[in-house]
Amino acid sequence: MISRLFLAGLAIALAPIVAIHAHASSAASASDWAVRLNGFQLAEQALSAIRTSEEGGQAAIQADKDTLEKARVAFSKEPFASDALFVLSLDRGAQQHAVLSAARQLDKRNRLTGLALLQAEVAQNNLERVLPLVDQLSRVEPDLAPQFVSVLSESWSDAGSLSLLEQALRDEPSWATAFWRRIPRDEASLERYAALRERLSPPSDPQTERNLLSAFVETGRFPEAFELYEQARSATDNPDEFYPPIDWRVSETRDVRARLISTDTMDVFVKSNASGEFARKLVALSPGDYRISSEISVKQGNGTLQAKLACASSDTGSNWFATELSGDARVTVPQNTCPYAWLILEASAWESSLDLEAIIEGVELTSI
Incomplete structure (x- = not known):
């Protein structure tokens, strides 16, 4: 194949x-x-x-x-x-x-x-000769590595090719990083990718971990996403490394957008007479009481800022809690609710004659 x-x-x-x-x-x-x-x-x-x-x-x-x-x-x-x-x-x-x-x-x-x-x-x-040649070419021409990897990555359903790839990857070839960063999206291939990665334990690479975390979330593998998040966080001392969507994933549309300043601080812009979502993150839930806390500094304009919780599973994705962001708000998570949810931040400047600009810090969902 x-x-x-x-x-x-x-x-x-x-x-x-x-x-x-x-x-x-x-x-x-x-x-x-x-x-x-x-x-x-x-x-x-x-x-x-x-x-x-x-x-x-x-x-x-x-x-x-x-x-x-x-x-x-x-x-x-x-x-x-x-x-x-x-x-x-x-x-x-x-x-x-x-x-x-x-x-x-x-x-x-x-x-x-x-x-x-x-x-x-x-x-x-002659795949035995192909892989060493790919390694040579990738070292001399690094810009070619993604082209080779796009072809190599199609081999997830071929056991013979996977065996040879695993042997080659054990030597950490020059195309290894590009290979690990290309995450398959179908569930069967993602399962094989995750198993291969666990066997080989490649060096930590923040971009690979971001890509894999995103793939885990997209396919509903939430426990693995949180486990990977903890591993990635412990492997880096860089506070500027973000791992969305367990860290904030911000929107960047013309009318509503946000920019991360740090892992818990964002600069928000909402065009006058516009509204929409500007950030979301995946959170794990257990039945009980929670607090949603935040600090808001409005630089210009006026409007409303709101937090919502919505089940992350596709079959129960409707919002089941919403509150205005203003200091602390409380929410009770009932029994038999979804174990993972989206914490969604939205803003509206419908009644503002000026564009709304604000700094939002420390939006957290904590158990109380």
Whole structure:
């Protein structure tokens, strides 16, 4: 499965990269005598002459006979001209794999030959060679790592591919961080991802933990989300690291928006004659009495600020408590209520002639 995905994904990714390099490497400005004497310039000229097209819905790269001949002459003049070998690998009658392997031996920093060799290895179903090559390319070209990972991440349903991925990840390859940050969203794949992460215990990465926490919440895995939150908080000394939606997740619309100043302080803006939600966070509930506390400093305008509680489960998502934010408010959580809820903050400036601007601090839901 992963081989087909790699082949399709990298074929699509390779075409625009080749096109960019072809334009950037154009040797049109070189004089004729310089091109004739310089194998590197001649190789660049051959590279600029390749063409991309579409065959069967996928990108294809082609070189005509004149371009191939120019590449042969370039390589004969300059045996280190790896661009010439890339062009020669497009000759369908040639031994493509051998040509590309030779090109990699000459120049491991050539993006085009690396991608083409990766594509060739995929076509031969040689995943054992694919993963080390992905690692090499990701080290030389870090911006390519997300493209590789987008293909690797499609392998969650293939046991053989997952086994090889696990072996590779144990060595912490250069693409590991990009891989862990790409969280699958379907429940079965997320389960395998979480199990793999637990087995390998990769280094703490706040962005990965934010992404995973969000995925846990989206799929209703609230206990795991809170467990991950505690782990992430204990792993960092940086007070500016936020982990929404257990920390506040703020809205950023044109009319209503908030900006986090710290984990419990936010700068709120509401356009005159507008209203809406500006922040929410996930909270765990048990039956009993709670206090919702806050401190508000209005800088401009006037309006109302309100806190609501709504069950986090999709089947009982209606609001069941609302109160104006003004110091302390009390709420009783009844028996048999939902164990997890959204604490939602809303604001209204319908009756204000000025935009409402306020600083809100310390909004907390605490058991009493």
